[in-house]
Amino acid sequence: MNTLLLDAALNFGMLAVLGAVLYAAPSPLLNPPAVPFGVRVPPDKARATAVEEQRDRYRGAMLVAAAVVTVLASALGAALGTLTAGAVGSLLLCALAAALWTRAHRVIARAKADGGWYGQTRQGAVTDTSLRTDPVRFPWNWTVPALVVIAVSVVAGVIVYPGLPDRLAMPRRSAGGTVHETYATSVWTAFGLVLCQVLLTLTMAAVVAGLLRARADLDVARPVAGAARYRRYLTAMARSMMGITALVNLMLLGLSALMWSDIRSAPLTLAVTGVPLVAVLAVVVCLVLRVGPSGSRLRELTDEESTGLVPRDDDRFWRAAGTLYVNADDPAVLVPKRVGIGWTVNLGNVRVLIGTASVLAVAVAASVVQAVR
Template identity: 60%
Template sequence: MLYNALFNLGILAAVWGALALAPSPLLNSPSVPFGVRVPPDKANAPEVAAQRRRYGALLLAATAAVAVLALVACAALDSLVVGAVGGSLLLTVVGVALWIRAHRAVADAKEQGGWYEQTRQGAVTDTSLRTDPVRFPWPWAIPAFAIVAVSALVGAVVYPDLPAEIALPQKSFSGTVYQTYPTTFWTAFALVLAQILVTASMAGTVAGILRARADLDVSRPRTSAARYRRYLTSMSRSLLGMAALLNLMLLGLSGMLWSDNRSQSLMALVVGVPVLAVLGIIAHLVLRVGPGGSRLPADITEPDSGLVPRDDDRFWHGAGMIYVNTDDPAITVPRRVGFGWTVNLGNLRFLVVTAVLVAVAMGVGVVVAVTM
């Protein structure tokens, strides 16, 4: 019982930490508090600071209440994960609601205070990101591709000797259970196919962000452009490194699958080490690189242009989380809330490609279901 309670509290503490950091400059540009674009000199305005304090206080109170409910559910149902899963979902919903409330409050303060009325707005681009783009770091992709090749080779060797049925792990409220399936190509090589999907997704993501529209600082465009190039290099290498680590985890799980090894300690090692390494990469990006490369050292300096970023709130919906601009040819743009990039849901090319991929995925799913 004590272990279950500590497990639930640990999960909720992790969720609280992630939600508490959401409005922090660690994950967001200071000029977009709670997803609202404000002039740089208003990033720490009293109205913004008050919303940060209120968001943090209400989130802490909500976490305490949800923790009590989770512990009660854990004790009543005698389950390790029911309280944690339900509590995490509930706390996430509360956190999103608090974020939306703070977003509206900051937007109202911005409008009522006329924060943009006396500013010189501008936008800047660096054409060299198209004429001389940051190159795809192919050497950093070699480990991910090599692990996929090793997995496929080992699988091809052991496949003829596999038993008629193979056990695949399934997650349930009572923990990890195993379900047996007839041994087919799809069941035996399911995790190898997952490796291919992970590698292709990461490579595609890197290719996309290298062509994404840059969100440069109009007050110091040359400095910002140089820093952004270093940011792209750090992000692309990190993503490919994560792909290699995830593929390594899937290789270990494939080995356990093919050998019918159900050791929980071995599974914890196979999964835990790569996941911890991925978390280490993410921590490096957050603490040492920063949103848009804001923590990277600047190679050059230049005087302040006196311009501020244009007020583009009309293109951002869902409390600053969803970008829709039919006039913007870019498919991928920097996220306003959180770290990394998001897609332009107003871009027709993206919508067409997404529809095609969904149709292909549904077709593959039908084929797999029929053949299993």
């Protein structure tokens, strides 16, 4: 009975959080204010009637759908004792949100074209060369917590390794609840999660280093103040990403400890994974509420007269309702997102295509080797 209640709570929590995120998706908290539903508009049209109407329609439909799917999937999951209902419900909500978003994107783009919103504007672009000559420094001190967790994991693993049993158990969610699969004890199985910590830390550090040199999203109306604000945004994002890395490493350390001690408690496993993930969610919420997309919620520290310019209308380079950037003439690899907070890759850049192909080739080769073995 406790397992059924736990599965029901997990289904409900997962769908409730997802529904809340999808409901809030069109909010300026999660997207650049002048890019409603992925459509670039002049700042004075960010709250035009057509935009507000589509926001209201999207939110109304998502509110009803999220409530219905959450209740039905939670009840079904409780009756069957499985998280499959929650997973299916999540897919349905995401599919509906994508359809509603695409419809709103098309309606706003049509209103923008029919109304000539860019007809009487002065479009422009701005860059800050000091971001290259004097870039925001990598937050080395913020990597210390992640490295300390890795060091503790390695030391603990070395100490307990000689006394480990012949087989190690790892928890895994299945249709029937939490199950434990056993693997022959070896250096790779015992230290597999520690290796994941190392790879995660190196990957996140590389990503942060790349983001610090990514193309900046500056305010063309107030370029000096915008550049200062963007620097603070980069600093906050870099520190947060390394902090999130430390939290995920801590979760992996907890899972390693459970594996090494052969503890197969579902509630304890849930606590070990859930507490760090809640902390990660808290960091993300703080970024959304206090920083915003490209630092839009950060307070300007200097007064500056407006140039009267608006960002260039570059809708032609954005596909899939403003979620994918494809521009072969743009040398940038990373560009600020239109939908959500952060950056996305330029799929028209040859280096991105080569890198993606290389990763896929390595993944396929590894799968073939594993299958042959």
